[in-house]
Structure formats: C-alpha cells, structure tokens
Amino acid sequence: MSGLFHCASSPRVERLSEGLARRAPLDLSVLPENDLVRHHVNLSRKNLCVDSSFYPLGSCTMKYSPKAGEAVAAERGFSSAHPWQKPEEVQGVLHVLGELSRDLAALTGMDAMCLYPAAGAHGELCALKTARQYFRLKNDPNRTEVLVPENAHGTNPASAAMAKLQVVVVRMNNRGRVDVEDLRKKLSARTAVLMLTNPNTLGLFETEIDTVAKLVHDAGGLLYYDGANLNAILGRVRPGDMGFDMIHVNLHKTFSIPHGGGGPGAGPIGVKAHLAPFLPGPFLVQESNRWSWTEADSRSIGRFHGAHGNFLNLLKAWVYLHLLGDEGARRVSLAAVLNANYLQEKIKPLLPVPYGAGRCMHEFVASALPLKDETGVSAMDIAKRILDEGMYAPTVYFPLLVKEALMVEPTETERRETLDRFVALMRTIVEEARTHPERLHDAPVRTPVGRVDEVRAARNPVLK
Amino acid sequence: MIPTSSGVGFVPHSDAQLDAMARDIGLARPEDVFSEIPKHLMAAQPPLGRAGLSQDDILRLGMKAAARTRHDRPIFLGGGFYDRFVPPALVEAILRRTDYYSAYTPYQPEASQGLLQGLFEYQRGICALTGLDVSNASLYDGATALAEAVLCLYGASEHTRGAVLVSAAVHPHYRAVLRTYLSDISLDLIEIPYCAEGGNTLPDAVRRARSNGPVIAVVAQNPNFFGVMEDMRGIASAAKDHEAGMVYVFEPTSLSVLASPEETGADIAVAEGQSLGLPLYYGGLALGVFAAREKFLRRLPGRIVGKTLDNQGREAYCLTLQTREQHIRREKATSNICTNHTLCAIYAGAYLRLLGADGLRSVVETSAARMDQFLDGLLPDFAAPRFSSPSLFEVVIRSKRPLDHLPVLPLRSYYPDLQDAYLVSFTERRTTADVMGLLSEISRA
Numbered sequence: 033m034s035g036l037f038h039c040a041s042s043p044r045v046e047r048l049s050e051g052l053a054r055r056a057p058l059d060l061s062v063l064p065e066n067d068l069v070r071h072h073v074n075l076s077r078k079n080l081c082v083d084s085s086f087y088p089l090g091s092c093t094m095k096y097s098p099k100a101g102e103a104v105a106a107e108r109g110f111s112s113a114h115p116w117q118k119p120e121e122v123q124g125v126l127h128v129l130g131e132l133s134r135d136l137a138a139l140t141g142m143d144a145m146c147l148y149p150a151a152g153a154h155g156e157l158c159a160l161k162t163a164r165q166y167f168r169l170k171n172d173p174n175r176t177e178v179l180v181p182e183n184a185h186g187t188n189p190a191s192a193a194m195a196k197l198q199v200v201v202v203r204m205n206n207r208g209r210v211d212v213e214d215l216r217k218k219l220s221a222r223t224a225v226l227m228l229t230n231p232n233t234l235g236l237f238e239t240e241i242d243t244v245a246k247l248v249h250d251a252g253g254l255l256y257y258d259g260a261n262l263n264a265i266l267g268r269v270r271p272g273d274m275g276f277d278m279i280h281v282n283l284h285k286t287f288s289i290p291h292g293g294g295g296p297g298a299g300p301i302g303v304k305a306h307l308a309p310f311l312p313g314p315f316l317v318q319e320s321n322r323w324s325w326t327e328a329d330s331r332s333i334g335r336f337h338g339a340h341g342n343f344l345n346l347l348k349a350w351v352y353l354h355l356l357g358d359e360g361a362r363r364v365s366l367a368a369v370l371n372a373n374y375l376q377e378k379i380k381p382l383l384p385v386p387y388g389a390g391r392c393m394h395e396f397v398a399s400a401l402p403l404k405d406e407t408g409v410s411a412m413d414i415a416k417r418i419l420d421e422g423m424y425a426p427t428v429y430f431p432l433l434v435k436e437a438l439m440v441e442p443t444e445t446e447r448r449e450t451l452d453r454f455v456a457l458m459r460t461i462v463e464e465a466r467t468h469p470e471r472l473h474d475a476p477v478r479t480p481v482g483r484v485d486e487v488r489a490a491r492n493p494v495l496k
Numbered sequence: 497m498i499p500t501s502s503g504v505g506f507v508p509h510s511d512a513q514l515d516a517m518a519r520d521i522g523l524a525r526p527e528d529v530f531s532e533i534p535k536h537l538m539a540a541q542p543p544l545g546r547a548g549l550s551q552d553d554i555l556r557l558g559m560k561a562a563a564r565t566r567h568d569r570p571i572f573l574g575g576g577f578y579d580r581f582v583p584p585a586l587v588e589a590i591l592r593r594t595d596y597y598s599a600y601t602p603y604q605p606e607a608s609q610g611l612l613q614g615l616f617e618y619q620r621g622i623c624a625l626t627g628l629d630v631s632n633a634s635l636y637d638g639a640t641a642l643a644e645a646v647l648c649l650y651g652a653s654e655h656t657r658g659a660v661l662v663s664a665a666v667h668p669h670y671r672a673v674l675r676t677y678l679s680d681i682s683l684d685l686i687e688i689p690y691c692a693e694g695g696n697t698l699p700d701a702v703r704r705a706r707s708n709g710p711v712i713a714v715v716a717q718n719p720n721f722f723g724v725m726e727d728m729r730g731i732a733s734a735a736k737d738h739e740a741g742m743v744y745v746f747e748p749t750s751l752s753v754l755a756s757p758e759e760t761g762a763d764i765a766v767a768e769g770q771s772l773g774l775p776l777y778y779g780g781l782a783l784g785v786f787a788a789r790e791k792f793l794r795r796l797p798g799r800i801v802g803k804t805l806d807n808q809g810r811e812a813y814c815l816t817l818q819t820r821e822q823h824i825r826r827e828k829a830t831s832n833i834c835t836n837h838t839l840c841a842i843y844a845g846a847y848l849r850l851l852g853a854d855g856l857r858s859v860v861e862t863s864a865a866r867m868d869q870f871l872d873g874l875l876p877d878f879a880a881p882r883f884s885s886p887s888l889f890e891v892v893i894r895s896k897r898p899l900d901h902l903p904v905l906p907l908r909s910y911y912p913d914l915q916d917a918y919l920v921s922f923t924e925r926r927t928t929a930d931v932m933g934l935l936s937e938i939s940r941a
C-alpha cells in the first residue's frame with residue numbers, strides 16, 4: 033500500500049473459510065492520490081456554490097457560512113472524539129451540545145430540544161412520532177390525522193405517512209394564507225397535528241396564527257412548526273409564543289451551516305414541556321458543571337440516531353450563534369426580510385408575484401405563467417438562463433400553488449449591488465423572452481454541460 | 497460594538513444602506529417590513545441574553561472546548577464508528593472544498609455536475625463493494641439506513657402486517673432505532689438470540705423463529721456487534737425459507753475480504769459509512785449506505801443519480817427516478833428523505849478509489865493483525881475472549897476485573913448477560929506498542 037498507514041498482515045484474514053470469504057473480484061477503479069485530488073478539484077469546479085455565486089434558491093436559505101465554523105471544526109478534540117468515549121472524556125463536546133440546546137430553545141420559545149435528527153425531514157418524523165406517543169399515552173390513540181396546508185413542503189406529508197398518520201390537506205385562501213374556514217371543517221377528534229411553517233412557503237406570514245392555534249388546541253390537536261423558514265423571524269417572533277407545541281429547525285438553513293452539496297445537515301426538534309418526556313433518548317443532563325447522558329424512561333419514543341446526531345454541524349451552529357448574539361440574530365432577520373422585499377418590488381414589474389400585494393417575509397414566489405403564455409418561455413427556461421450568468425437559479429415549480437413558480441430567497445448576506453445585478457439579469461431575460469425566446473430554450477450554454485436530458489435518465493437508468 | 501467588515505450577523509449593509517433600501521421600496525423604516533406580523537407576537541426580550549463574540553473570541557472558546565476531549569492515549573473503541581486513518585488528501589480535496597460543501601442539493605444539474613458525478617462514482621463504488629445492482633446517493637447513518645431497508649422490504653411486500661427477525665448481535669442502537677421507526681407500524685420486531693457460546697447468529701435459530709404473521713425481513717450484521725463473523729449465507733438461506741427479504745448490515749472495509757451481500761443472497765445491504773476514512777466527530781459525520789437488488793429500484797429511499805446526455809449529446813449526470821420521492825409523491829413517497837449525506841458520500845467514494853481493493857484489504861489485515869497480537873498477549877489470569885467464534889478486527893473479552901477506566905466498550909448496559917464483558921476494537925492506526933500498552937493496563941487493572 034501507498035504508505036497511508038503502517039501495514040501488517042494477518043493469517044486470520046488469509047485463512048478465512050470458504051463460507052466466509054469473498055469470491056468475486058473487487059474493482060474500485062483506483063486512482064493515485066495526485067490524480068484523485070485533481071479529479072475532485074476539477075469536479076468541484078463544475079458546481080456553483082454560495083462561496084462562488086449568488087444562490088437565491090427559495091426555501092433553502094443559502095446564506096454565507098462563516099469560515100470560523102470550519103476553523104473550530106478543525107480542532108482535533110472535536111474531529112477525533114469517539115461517540116462511545118465516556119462523558120468525562122468529552123466534556124467540551126457535551127458542553128457545546130448543551131449550550132446549543134439552550135440557545136435553540138430560547139430562540140424558538142420551546143422548553144426542550146432534541147439534537148438527534150440529521151435533517152429537517154428526520155426531525156419531522158421524530159416530532160410526529162413524539163406527538164403520536166403523547167396521544168397514545170394520554171389514552172387518545174385515535175388521533176391519527178395530520179393536517180397540512182396544500183402548499184406544504186413534500187417532506188411534511190411524506191413524514192406523516194412514515195409515522196402511519198393520515199394526511200388531510202387544508203386549503204389556502206386567496207391571500208395565500210391557511211383558509212381558516214377549511215381548517216375548521218377538517219379539525220376533529222381525529223386530529224393529531226397541524227403542520228405549518230410560518231412564514232409559509234409563499235413567503236407570507238400567517239397573520240391569523242392566533243386563531244389557527246386556538247382552533248387546533250380547542251380541537252385537542254398539537255401545532256407543529258416546520259422551521260425551515262425561521263430566518264425571517266429570528267430574534268423577533270418565537271414559534272413557542274405563537275402557540276406552537278413543537279418545531280424542527282434546519283440548521284443548514286437559518287443557522288448557516290453549509291449544506292454539503294445535499295447534506296449532511298441537522299434538524300433538531302424542540303417541544304413544549306408537556307411533550308418533553310416522549311422525545312428520543314438518551315437525554316443530555318448537567319449536574320454541578322458536569323455533563324452526561326441519561327437513559328430515557330419508557331415514555332420516550334426510543335432512539336432516533338445511531339450515535340448522537342450530526343455533531344459536526346451542531347458544532348458549527350454553536351459557533352454561529354455565539355457570533356450572532358441577540359443583536360446579530362435581529363440583524364439577520366431584518367436584512368433577510370428587507371432584501372426579499374426589495375427584490376420582490378424590483379421583480380414585480382417584470383414577473384407577477386401572485387400573492388405579493390403586501391409585505392413578504394424572507395422569500396417570495398414570482399410566476400412566469402403570463403410570460404409563458406405570451407412567449408412560450410417557462411420558469412425552467414428562465415432558471416437555466418440564470419445559470420449562464422454564473423448565478424444559481426431560484427427554486428422552480430414549488431410551491432405548487434403558483435403556476436410556473438420561481439421562488440426567490442436572497443438571504444441577509446447579500447449586498448444591494450448583488451440584488452441589483454440579479455434584477456438587471458431578470459430584466460434582460462424577460463426582454464429576451466420576447467425578442468430571442470430560443471436563447472432561453474437553449475440555455476444554458478456556458479455551463480459545463482448543456483440542458484440535461486432528465487427524461488432519458490429516468491427511462492434508461494444508468495446508475496453506476 | 498466596533499463595526500467589522502464581516503458586519504453584525506454577517507449582514508453586509510450599514511444602517512444607512514438599510515434605510516436607503518427601505519425608502520427605495522416606499523417604506524419609512526427598514527423595520528416596516530415586519531408590518532404584517534401582529535405586534536403582540538413580537539418578543540419582549542432578547543432571547544439569547546448575550547452579545548455576539550468576535551471571531552477571535554469564538555476561535556479561542558472553540559479551542560478551549562476541544563481541549564477538554566481526552567486524546568492522550570490510543571482508543572480501542574469501535575462498535576460502528578472507527579478511528580481510521582483520515583487521508584489528508586480527501587480532507588483537502590473534498591471535506592474542506594467549498595465548491596462542494598457550500599452548494600445545495602443538485603436541483604440544477606447543469607450547475608452541479610461535480611456533485612452529481614461525485615455521487616455517481618460513490619454509487620458505483622458501493623455497488624462494486626456489495627455486489628448489488630443499485631445504490632442510492634446516501635442516507636443519514638447506518639442505523640436509519642437499516643430502518644429504511646426494512647420499510648423498503650415492507651413496502652415491496654404485499655403484506656400489511658408481519659414480523660421482522662433481527663439478530664440480537666446486530667448493533668443495539670440499530671435495533672433501537674429500528675424499533676422506533678416501526679413503533680407505529682404493524683410489524684413485530686422479533687429478536688433472535690445469539691449463540692451464548694459462539695457469539696454468532698445460528699441460521700437454524702432464524703429458521704425456527706415463529707411469528708404471528710408473515711416474516712417481512714431478516715436482519716443480521718457481519719461482522720456482528722461483537723466483531724464475530726456470521727454465516728451470512730446460512731442466515732440468508734433461512735430468510736429464504738421464511739420467504740422474507742434479507743438485510744445485510746456490513747462494515748464497508750470488511751467487504752474486501754468477506755463474502756459480499758450479493759454472494760450471500762442478501763436483498764438489501766446497509767452500513768455506517770464513517771469507517772470509509774471519515775473523521776469521527778463524535779459520530780456526527782455519519783453516512784448511511786444503502787444498496788439493493790434491481791427489483792427494489794422503484795422502491796429505493798432517497799436520491800439517486802443517473803448518467804444521461806445533455807442537449808449536445810455529451811455525457812451528463814442528474815438526479816433521477818424522482819417519482820419515488822417526497823417532492824413529487826408527497827404522502828405516497830417511498831421515504832421522506834430530502835437532505836441526505838452527499839458530502840460524506842462523495843468522500844467515501846473517493847476513499848474507495850484511493851485505497852482500492854488492496855488498500856481496503858490492508859486496512860482489514862492490519863486491524864486484524866493488531867487483534868491477533870492482542871489475543872496472543874492476553875493472559876487468562878486477567879481476561880479471555882468471551883466467544884468461541886472467530887472475530888475479524890473486534891473482539892469481546894471477559895475480564896476478571898473492571899476495565900471501565902480503559903478506552904474499551906463495556907457491554908453490560910446493552911446485554912445484561914454480559915456483565916464482565918468488553919468490546920475491544922482495532923484499526924489500522926493502532927500500533928504494536930499501543931496493543932502492548934493496553935495489555936499491560938489490563939494486567940494492572
């Protein structure tokens with residue numbers, strides 16, 4: 033071997049019995065270290081990322097990730113900590129987890145946090161199972177329905193189904209908010225949970241949240257906050273104060289940890305005190321300055337992760353919250369929402385924003401429908417054309433409520449100049465749609481590859 | 497606070513710039529953007545109750561916290577997470593490469609070809625390792641990958657209820673997570689006791705197990721939690737007798753020498769991928785590996801990358817078979833997975849290519865050699881192997897005196913019948929001197 037480590041041989045391996053040993057050859061297309069590094073450096077250059085480009089991908093909060101997080105993560109005391117080391121040997125690690133729990137609870141208005149979920153969807157499943165257990169032990173096991181608004185993220189209904197709960201869709205009204213009348217009709221003694229994100233996926237604040245919360249609680253249900261959109265209200269409004277009983281937060285969004293090109297993320301959940309005993313264990317406890325793990329009792333839903341959650345990312349969120357402090361947290365939400373409103377007002381003359389009559393929160397959803405009717409240019413064509421100018425594209429075709437949707441989330445870490453450049457590009461694109469539509473259908477032309485044939489990929493799967 | 501070029505909260509705008517932007521869109525003040533939020537909901541107090549630190553401060557604080565981790569002695573802890581050599585080349589070229597880590601899920605393939613190709617190469621590596629037909633682009637960790645595997649088999653079966661047979665020698669946390677995932681589902685989890693003498697799972701015990709409904713899945717781990725090598729061919733054949741799917745929980749490097757899941761007749765193989773050279777991070781840089789036979793392709797959980805062509809006929813990659821997924825199928829999706837562990841997967845794919853079959857075999861052989869040295873030097877007066885079946889690179893010993901002060905894993909909290917037993921794990925990073933040191937600690941206990 034190439035000297036990565038000192039090698040020794042073992043007769044144990046050479047003499048493996050027929051029944052145990054591998055027979056098939058193992059071809060892993062080896063590359064020498066130098067070429068492998070080159071290969072990956074060159075591959076990585078075929079991506080746009082936050083550190084290279086404006087990345088207004090709606091619902092994803094692609095803000096700048098402070099490099100201080102990377103620097104702290106490089107500490108050997110963190111990178112080499114083994115998950116089964118005894119608590120006294122990893123007090124710094126546990127201290128970070130403990131402080132982060134406390135901070136997240138304070139920011140969300142919850143009483144207890146669980147840091148195990150590895151992503152938002154994992155947190156949703158964890159919280160829904162926690163809710164089910166709560167009802168089961170309250171001798172109210174027939175609450176098996178989860179209400180989700182029609183514009184909810186796909187993970188909400190998918191998580192409900194994994195917890196064997198039935199999904200009931202609640203309609204939105206013409207102002208892009210939960211239709212309270214429809215909600216009233218769908219609430220019943222079968223209601224377990226209403227899942228809601230506020231601001232919702234149209235980027236709008238659910239102004240009737242008090243009524244919604246009261247209706248759900250009066251019906252005996254729990255109110256669940258999908259915290260993917262927490263950035264808009266950070267340090268200003270707390271889901272706990274709005275009446276929510278449980279929440280998941282995507283640390284890879286509001287809390288700045290880099291998304292890793294698709295993960296790992298982290299999706300801690302928080303709950304009010306009445307739900308705390310049902311959370312997955314073991315629980316982190318502090319006694320006279322010493323942190324340790326204690327097993328949960330039989331009320332808990334049980335373990336939810338093979339170790340203790342995505343510690344590396346929890347650590348980066350801890351760094352971020354220490355850098356922010358209260359003033360920083362409020363500055364984040366202020367600039368995130370101002371940037372989004374600024375962009376919304378500048379985009380409106382170019383593309384309609386169907387629910388954009390008032391103030392949006394951290395994002396807004398424009399529609400390319402009229403432009404498509406007029407010129408044949410779709411939201412997807414626009415997205416591809418944006419890529420040609422070295423910017424990433426907004427989220428397209430989500431939420432489903434808006435036809436030809438372009439969901440734009442600038443985040444707080446972008447300067448006005450960057451937003452203006454984006455607006456100028458959108459102006460050019462809308463003009464091109466009228467004068468040179470083929471340029472948009474053919475886009476992108478300056479990316480490493482042209483328009484990728486996704487239909488072909490699905491028809492003849494080549495997966496290895 | 498003195499303004500810095502980073503800006504408070506990493507917001508680049510000055511107050512004057514915020515004011516100007518607000519005025520530009522017809523607002524009197526920047527805070528007016530919150531006008532739709534009912535006033536009484538606004539937090540009365542600052543929630544954190546503290547000011548922000550400087551970058552210099554947090555680096556110092558981080559260093560202090562990290563310094564409280566004990567790492568003045570070699571560890572012999574394993575049990576799913578291994579102190580493997582972490583190749584600096586992969587840390588530099590992948591983990592710390594911002595062009596990878598600061599991107600989102602590759603929704604726009606034209607601007608994400610690097611991530612997609614990296615994932616494709618990972619899928620190829622996992623298929624080669626397991627011998628199975630298809631791999632997804634990663635899940636969260638080994639334990640949740642196991643739960644997804646059982647749900648996948650359940651979804652693919654025609655049954656609405658049934659049982660899952662799990663060897664008690666499967667990692668206790670994996671069994672616990674599986675139990676949690678199944679808690680609202682009509683599947684009974686039945687544990688198959690391991691052989692008290694051998695520490696292995698007897699195929700006959702699997703075959704003889706009785707359940708109320710049909711057996712949907714049989715789960716075994718190789719090497720098992722005790723480090724013992726299982727008769728996976730025998731267990732898979734017992735699974736066939738039950739007409740159940742077989743899930744093989746593996747340790748990735750071991751497949752360079754042990755029968756692959758395909759060879760043993762397994763249907764789905766899952767693993768914790770951290771042992772493919774990823775740093776430990778307290779178990780928090782995990783990787784859920786998931787591979788299956790072709791017939792499960794349409795039921796696979798999570799993202800899958802496919803190779804296709806662009807509009808110029810050039811090779812290109814994209815996320816594919818998305819009609820299985822939550823954003824399209826919502827409550828009918830095969831899983832709720834959205835964010836996965838892409839960065840870890842690309843890293844693991846590169847680790848496989850850096851080491852190749854020979855390198856992986858060296859990892860296993862070197863780890864096994866250290867265990868050989870350990871067992872050779874273990875004096876029966878102090879401790880002895882607990883089980884008679886052979887291990888690969890982890891072994892359970894029974895000790896006359898408590899060894900809880902040593903960096904080995906006590907098993908009593910997981911297995912009440914193993915009061916005086918410890919799992920001792922070896923990796924290629926342990927040296928002869930490390931092993932001698934542990935032996936002398938054991939004799940002094």
Ligand SMILES: Cc1ncc(COP(=O)(O)O)c(C=O)c1O
Pocket residue numbers: 091092151152153154185187188229233258260261282297299833834835
């Ligand atoms: C509103 C909303 N909810 C839930 C999720 C799921 O989070 P994750 O991808 O971390 O599983 C997302 C992520 O895109 C989201 O935008």
